[in-house]
Amino acid sequence: MAKKRKSRGRGKGSKGKAKLVQCDNCGAWVPRDKIVRVTRWVSPVDPQLEKELKAKGAIVPKVPITKNYCVSCAIHMGLRVVRSKKERKESYTRL
Numbered sequence: 194m195a196k197k198r199k200s201r202g203r204g205k206g207s208k209g210k211a212k213l214v215q216c217d218n219c220g221a222w223v224p225r226d227k228i229v230r231v232t233r234w235v236s237p238v239d240p241q242l243e244k245e246l247k248a249k250g251a252i253v254p255k256v257p258i259t260k261n262y263c264v265s266c267a268i269h270m271g272l273r274v275v276r277s278k279k280e281r282k283e284s285y286t287r288l
């Protein structure tokens with residue numbers, strides 16, 4: 194069977210089965226090595242208030258929020274882009 198990607202869109206290798214993780218956007222169950230994991234540093238403070246606090250010299254803490262997305266959602270959100278056959282073969286990335 195022809196392979197679209199060297200990794201088959203996963204980072205599993207010959208490991209066998211990978212545990213399933215739920216997509217944070219649509220709720221689909223996806224293997225852990227196939228998900229698109231995004232970490233954003235988000236401030237718990239309101240953006241307007243944060244701006245004012247920063248202007249006065251305060252240090253506003255930020256909290257890392259990690260989210261797991263399935264490939265469909267990642268493409269929809271623009272985290273991953275659909276590449277042509279040539280582009281897919283040129284550089285090897287996880288997805």
Ligand SMILES: [Zn+2]
Nearest residue numbers: 216219263266
């Ligand atoms: Zn999803």
